[in-house]
Amino acid sequence: MRAVITVVGKDAVGILAKVSTICAEHNANVIEVTQSVLQDMFAMIMLVDISGLSCELKELSKLMEQMGAAQGLSIHVMHEDIFNSMHRI
Amino acid sequence: MLNVTDILETIRMIQDENLDIRTVTMGISLLSCCDSDIDRSCEKVYHKITSCAKDLVKVGEDLEAEFGIPIINKRIAVTPIAMLLAASGGDPVQYALTLDRAAKAVGVNFIGGFSALVHKGFSAGDKALIQAIPEALAKTDRVCSSVNVGSTKSGINMDAVREMGQVIRRCSEITADRQCVAASKLVVFCNAPEDNPFMAGAFHGPGMPDCVINVGVSGPGVVRAALHSAPDGLNITEVAELIKKTAFKITRMGQLIGTQAAQRLGIPFGIVDLSLAPTPAVGDSVAHILEEIGLEQCGACGTTACLAMLNDAVKKGGVMASSSVGGLSGAFIPVSEDAGMIDAARAGTLCIEKLEAMTAVCSVGLDMIAVPGDTPAEVLSAIIADEAAIGMVNSKTTAVRLIPAVGLKEGEELEFGGLFGTAPIMKVNTASPAKFISRGGLIPAPLQSLKN
Known part of the structure; x- marks a missing residue:
């Protein structure tokens, strides 16, 4: 099972570190990261393996959202299937 | 990735x-x-x-x-x-x-x-x-x-x-x-469907399994946004194509959530209802899609044609996205629940007669329409008869959800709040159908019924 974490917001030091720390704390294995900075807007998409997750996916999602809100970032954690089903036949 | x-x-x-x-x-x-x-x-x-x-x-x-x-x-x-x-x-x-x-x-x-x-x-x-x-x-x-x-x-x-x-x-x-x-x-x-997931008309038909999950999707805002960001010169074939692709994506969400819900509840998955269901929220209006296609306001001449194309494109896009399609499946046009319809009704561009024509080409009928409080029962019955006739002859579902606004007149409004929205009271033709309605009996099934 995999989930997609998206982070959008103003670029700042340590965003990737903060997100991956939360992942590590909950045993979510980061598989792939794509990121880009356009002007000063930061957009990162991270694919994580959640089969060994030590908490419920919705808890992880909540933690990320809270952390994001505190940093002025918009962070979403969504099950990979929603993207697969919408964009793949 | x-x-x-x-x-x-x-x-x-x-x-x-x-x-x-x-x-x-x-x-x-x-x-x-x-x-x-x-x-x-x-x-x-x-x-x-x-x-x-x-x-x-x-x-x-x-x-x-x-x-x-x-x-x-x-x-x-x-x-x-x-x-x-x-x-x-x-x-x-x-x-x-x-x-x-x-x-x-x-x-x-x-x-x-x-x-x-x-x-x-x-x-x-x-x-x-x-x-x-x-x-x-x-x-x-x-x-x-x-x-x-x-x-x-x-x-x-x-x-x-x-x-x-x-x-x-x-x-x-x-x-x-x-x-x-x-x-x-x-x-x-x-022609009520047995598996419609939308209220107020949902019921579980006698031909259905013991317990089943049906899903209704939404997404007028997504269709409108797709049209809005499309290049200006698209012809109507290209517009239909764009709506089809968008409807596909929307319906896939319904299919995913429906199968997941059914699996987790341990009961069979029924259908996805491919409907564009508006809400009074800004940007979630079917009327605004029609306006995006190129009408000054919903209700203008051309509304029925645009709606027919929209309804068809939604079905064509949705039908491949889901293993099982049912319910009402089409575009909804509830007046009070759609910001664009509310505006058009207030402005007088949208009248009941136009809405009736629109119901011949979309998924439901005269939905969430407030009429003057003194509208007699036989006029309401005659409106029902007209709608039912459209459904009967065209082998489609039609429905009537009228709200006589007791004590109020044309031009005033009923305020429901939430998903039900605001209903401007619309003018009704009150020439009396009393004798027709008092006859009772059955309108015989049309020739369309003899398909065997």
Whole structure:
């Protein structure tokens, strides 16, 4: 099972570190990261393996959202299937 | 890895364009609850609903959190109560109160099925149930009612049509102090689908399995946004193509959530209803899609053609996205629930006659329309008859949900709030159809019914 974490917001030091720390704390294995900075807007998409997750996916999602809100970032954690089903036949 | 543009598109649809799953509706058969004693029957009904649907809301909330897509409503549809009433007799309102109690116990916001199917005539229980609809809807908060008065196969039951005009009036009168809310929870159908997940017309047809999950998607905002960001010079074929692709994506969400919900609840997945269901929220309007296609305002000449194309494109895109499509499937045009329709009705661009024409090419009928409080019952009946005739002849579902605004006149407004929105009171042609309505009888089934 995999989930997609998206982070959008103003670029700042340590965003990737903060997100991956939360992942590590909950045993979510980061598989792939794509990121880009356009002007000063930061957009990162991270694919994580959640089969060994030590908490419920919705808890992880909540933690990320809270952390994001505190940093002025918009962070979403969504099950990979929603993207697969919408964009793949 | 997934394409970055695809991921951001999905997130934008949910965040900015109001993409959501409008409803996950559990259909529950109550045929096993029939009993000759109404108290025992009601007890069985309560028990069956609260045991089948005990996890419905929780599963819905879990899916929301996991997949990150809002599921606006969790609802229940049950076997038409007139069938249970046929066996038990007694006061139909008792069933309504039981349904209301069960809905509150499991936390769903509506329960549909205080219904009767009378398209060919009344059987035991039907008349008593229809008579009790106003009281049942006035005394409950979450119960919805529907009556099927016609079908392509059987014609139109004009006795029931006459009766329903009076019932709608009574619904409004006894809830006149509450914005006539009872009338907004009552739908009169022709060709009612057995698996419709949308309220107020949802019920669980007698041909359905014991328990099933049906899903209604939404997404007028997504379609509008796709058209808005498209290049200016698209011809209408290209517009239809764009709508089709967007509808595909929207429907895939419904299919995913429906199969997941069914799997987690351990019951079969029924259908995805491919409907564009508007809400009064800004940017979630079907009228605005029509305006985006190129009408100054919904209701202008050309509205019917645009809506026909929209409705068809939504179905074509949706049908491949889902393993099983059903319910109403098409574009909804409820006046009070659609910001663009509200504006058009206020401006006088959109009139009931135009809406009637629109219902010939989209999924439902005259929906959530407030009419002047002094509109006589026979005029309401005649509007129902007209709509039923459109449905009967075109082999499609049509429905009427009118709200006579007691004490108010054309130009004033009813304010329901929430998903039901605001209903500007529309002008009705009051030349009297009284003699036609008083005749009663059946309009015979049309030639279209003889397909064998």
